[in-house]
Amino acid sequence: MTTTERDSIITPIQPRARQTYDALVNATRELVRERRGAWPATSDVAERAGVSIGSLYRYFTDIRHLMATVHSDDQVFRAHRELLRAAGAAARRRPKPGARQQAEAALEALILVLSEDPDPELAAAVCE
Structure with missing residues (x-):
């Protein structure tokens, strides 16, 4: 288990859950790069990842938690x-x-x- 998995609200174990988690992290990373460092809204991240906002909050408490995960992985x-x-x-x-x-x-x-x-x-x- 990685640090970011340990820090998430739930640990993505099933392949589909892992895909959702990874899609959220990757979408955040893409949006931050496109916006030259500006933090995206959680709704933008969910939309880019192709998941509901509820799915985002299943894995991350808020945008700070998501950004900390992105930064710790980068x-x-x-x-x-x-x-x-x-x-x-x-x-x-x-x-x-x-x-x-x-x-x-x-x-x-x-x-x-x-x-x-x-x-x-x-x-x-x-x-x-």
Whole structure:
């Protein structure tokens, strides 16, 4: 069982339930990318996934729960989170003047490079 399955209201076990769950996560991911990071409405997610809004709420408590699931599954978000944690830890260990600003500048430069990637899906994910 994955983290997102454990955190869902019910665990999708049957193949059809798994398809519905995956369709909701994938629809959310698509909508977020299309909207350059803006959170979609749950009704838009359900419509894109081809399921009822009730099906969405069977697996997720609200849009925050669904977005947390999408982010926890996304490699770009995981890498970004780990990079932020590492930069923060480094800044706290070495309280030199300007360390935080240097870490922030490095992250901004990384995001800029990644957002200019010719892969539109990667670029959209980074901009989120």
